[in-house]
Amino acid sequence: MMKAATVERIKSGMRYEFDRSAPPDGFPALPPIPGGRYTDPAFLALEQRHLWQASWLYACHIDEIPEPGHFLLFRRTGSPLLIVHGKDGVVRAFYNTCRHRGAPLVKDTTGRVEGLVCQYHGWTYGLDGRLMNLRDRRDFPGFDPQCYPLTGVSCERLGNWVFVNEDPNARPLAETLGEIPGLWAEIQPDQTRFVHKKSYHVKCNVKVLLDAFLEVYHLKSIHQQTVDRFLDHRGTTITLWPHGHSLMVTPNRRPDWEDPGTLGMIKLATASEITAKHNPSYHLYPNLVTPIADSGIPFILFWPCGPREMEIEVVWCAPDWGGGPLHPLWEKRIANFERILYEDTQFAEFIQESVESAGYRGLNLNYQERRIYHWHEELDRRIGVERVPAHLRVQPVLAPYVVDQIGP
Numbered sequence: 192m193m194k195a196a197t198v199e200r201i202k203s204g205m206r207y208e209f210d211r212s213a214p215p216d217g218f219p220a221l222p223p224i225p226g227g228r229y230t231d232p233a234f235l236a237l238e239q240r241h242l243w244q245a246s247w248l249y250a251c252h253i254d255e256i257p258e259p260g261h262f263l264l265f266r267r268t269g270s271p272l273l274i275v276h277g278k279d280g281v282v283r284a285f286y287n288t289c290r291h292r293g294a295p296l297v298k299d300t301t302g303r304v305e306g307l308v309c310q311y312h313g314w315t316y317g318l319d320g321r322l323m324n325l326r327d328r329r330d331f332p333g334f335d336p337q338c339y340p341l342t343g344v345s346c347e348r349l350g351n352w353v354f355v356n357e358d359p360n361a362r363p364l365a366e367t368l369g370e371i372p373g374l375w376a377e378i379q380p381d382q383t384r385f386v387h388k389k390s391y392h393v394k395c396n397v398k399v400l401l402d403a404f405l406e407v408y409h410l411k412s413i414h415q416q417t418v419d420r421f422l423d424h425r426g427t428t429i430t431l432w433p434h435g436h437s438l439m440v441t442p443n444r445r446p447d448w449e450d451p452g453t454l455g456m457i458k459l460a461t462a463s464e465i466t467a468k469h470n471p472s473y474h475l476y477p478n479l480v481t482p483i484a485d486s487g488i489p490f491i492l493f494w495p496c497g498p499r500e501m502e503i504e505v506v507w508c509a510p511d512w513g514g515g516p517l518h519p520l521w522e523k524r525i526a527n528f529e530r531i532l533y534e535d536t537q538f539a540e541f542i543q544e545s546v547e548s549a550g551y552r553g554l555n556l557n558y559q560e561r562r563i564y565h566w567h568e569e570l571d572r573r574i575g576v577e578r579v580p581a582h583l584r585v586q587p588v589l590a591p592y593v594v595d596q597i598g599p
């Protein structure tokens with residue numbers, strides 16, 4: 192739950208931001224971020240290996256695989272990952288890779304099975320990944336099936352949300368998220384229900400679009416008729432956490448105004464004043480942005496599909512509405528959000544064209560855009576600074592501004 196002291200800290204942070212006439216004393220001018228970090232094939236290969244294939248990533252909501260035997264194929268990291276709801280209720284993840292010669296156990300994106308049977312030569316695995324049976328065992332002398340389970344992948348839940356991590360030495364999810372799970376008690380992660388999801392293909396490097404969701408400097412230009420009408424970016428207060436995570440709270444112009452688009456929807460009684468009346472947007476490193484509200488939680492996810500292609504995925508969750516049909520306003524709410532999304536994506540292809548041209552001289556970020564810089568500093572730490580070619584490194588300057596928790 193968000194403590195009263197934390198609420199006060201955020202509110203005084205918003206007041207401070209409104210009143211200031213310059214960045215805080217001593218805040219560094221952010222050095223340019225090299226454009227090659229968005230285009231250089233060697234750098235993107237490092238990013239693929241040390242970031243996308245070694246980070247905790249949101250994979251699905253438990254409502255998408257609610258019963259034992261339900262599975263979901265997750266291919267966002269370039270590896271074929273199979274997420275399975277086990278007979279014991281535990282959700283596990285494996286490579287969708289038979290230990291015989293690598294054929295897939297499932298080919299559909301989702302479905303329900305009793306066991307996992309390889310369609311190539313019939314090796315059979317339990318939902319817990321154990322190899323149960325193989326055809327013509329006499330032709331594998333001395334073979335011990337116990338030594339050939341499906342290769343597991345770290346899989347953990349944060350309430351009803353399922354995350355995976357291909358790093359075999361991954362630290363537990365909750366540990367890497369710091370104070371976020373505690374702050375999220377107010378949105379009751381084990382009670383949220385899945386509402387809707389949709390992906391949009393965009394022709395740019397994944398970071399080009401992600402950057403747009405880490406700042407509100409652009410509200411006055413591209414969201415003039417939408418977000419800017421109810422949020423005031425001048426009061427935005429930011430928390431930078433360890434491991435690249437961050438929070439940006441933007442004040443509502445009129446905190447007591449209730450969005451007519453959510454009138455009559457179930458609202459969380461446990462929501463803090465910050466979540467009920469303002470706009471807290473969490474960023475869970477590397478690719479999950481979520482502007483949580485008391486009436487709904489959109490997970491905005493950014494997935495690479497190659498050097499200059501990406502997908503943005505929006506997953507809507509909501510407080511438990513107790514079964515039955517969704518509130519009729521949801522359709523309009525999702526459509527309104529989509530409109531904002533199109534405002535955000537409109538320049539992505541053009542920016543991509545620019546970053547690939549000789550005319551691009553790097554990103555020049557201001558104080559308000561420091562979450563983007565924080566993102567890149569963390570990327571170098573994850574890759575290992577010594578592996579990053581010197582001309583593509585970002586100079587670490589934000590360490591003094593990273594805190595373990597918001598409140599005292």
Ligand code: FES
Binds near residue numbers: 291310312313314
């Ligand atoms: S590859 Fe799976 S049984 Fe042969």
Ligand SMILES: [Fe+2]
Binds near residue numbers: 403404409414
């Ligand atoms: Fe935006």
